[in-house]
Amino acid sequence: MSKSLVKAIKILDCFTVNPEMTINELAETANMPKTTVFRLASSLEEAGLLVKERKSSHEVTYRMGLKLLTFGKHVSEQLKYNKVALPHMKKLNEEVDELVHITVLEGNEAVYAETIDSSKPVRLVVKVGRRAPLYAGSAPKLLLSSMADEKIEAYLDEVELTKLTDNTLDNKERLKEEIQKIREKGYSISHSEHFKDTVGFSYPIYNHQKKMVAALGVSIPVLDYSEEKGKVILDKLEDTAKRIWDELGYTV
Template sequence: MNQSVVKALKLLDFFLEGQKELTLGEITQKSGMPKPTVFRFLSSLEECGMLMKSRHTGQDVRYHLGLKLLELGNVVADQLEIRTISKPWMERLCHDVNEDVLLATLDGNEAVYIEKIESNQKVRLHIRVGKRSNLYTGSGPKLLLAFLSEEQRKNVIAQINIEENADHLIQSEEALFHHLEQIKNQGYSVSVGEQERETIGISYPIRDYSNQVIAALSVSGPVSRMHEQFLKEIQWKTKETALNISRELGYIE
């Protein structure tokens, strides 16, 4: 790909860092490129509809993501068969347990949340569709990592700084490998306070016609609501829902 195109598109990543609007100066500072070059790239992105410009004052001009990206995102979402098949089942599961239901899949060495059904609870998990996560934090990402081939798992884990990134239960590569084997053997994953404090996540695998795990179905909620009997109910219903989705994708037990 043309390097100018790559550099221009990479500027869009700065809007994924929690800021909805950025000035030319802020984008220049983040990119490390000369201001005239950044301005030229931004103008091209604006012309394509990927960025929009708003003028707050004569000197205060800011950029935000354009509607073209929403249009493209909707096309991508519609092409995701698993998302289309999973959504009605996720809605039913959310209705049954009244907790957030999430769907995550692999993209390279990361997990990406491709669907979320929110409960009507006041306290909910703050994970948006499109969010990326490492593969060693949270029940869904860890489940995806656990069901990778041994070689793929080793490659991912080799890139992790365990001491800096592991939660309090995992302090070494050996412990992480053991934890992942446990997840694979029991067929589901549980996390407590890993992505957000005082939350519990429970995830089960979704398989395709070839028996490959292609996604993780998760239910998440605050620890305060997850008493033992309710957890058992969530586990059973999440497992059944994941299996029903898998069957629609061609999986045969």
């Protein structure tokens, strides 16, 4: 992380002590030179994270901008999805004894926001916070399918489809066809696209605004896969996802 960014965050932290401060007060609280604080405060103001208010010809104060409230709202909502989903994830994990995960869209990547491991000796382990490209794996592809077509086109123009395994889709037209199939089916399956020798299944999580906010998934070692087991997992995933939808206020 750059030193300037760390210092800017330190300035934002000052507003947890006092909601409104002058440059002199910020410099004292942050223990930084006044010129540095002024430069960083100006940048934060330009970004909408701080608001400058002129009290008089001699006094100017800063306070947090509403943009931070927007960030906080998104973080709060994401945590809410996790809180609602977690007991249902635990029940699903007990039923199938496989890796269960919730994945969310962040920028042009999928992020594993919650995972519950299998108890089996041979199992896939994915740590919370791990990132994945949107073109590989059941959950990332499902999140990609939720984006508007123009955003998908923009993403495909920017990204280089790199082979992570032999099965990773590295052809943009084939990926578009896969996205269309996912939209038609309402769920996503992958065979060793992101992680080698695994099969992944994912169902969408919708909120009360009918927006896909996360992907609920189960991933299993390919050695444990059969068509019959795949159908059982998909049925249980669908039931679990629908129970989470109900709690989030989504109605079909």
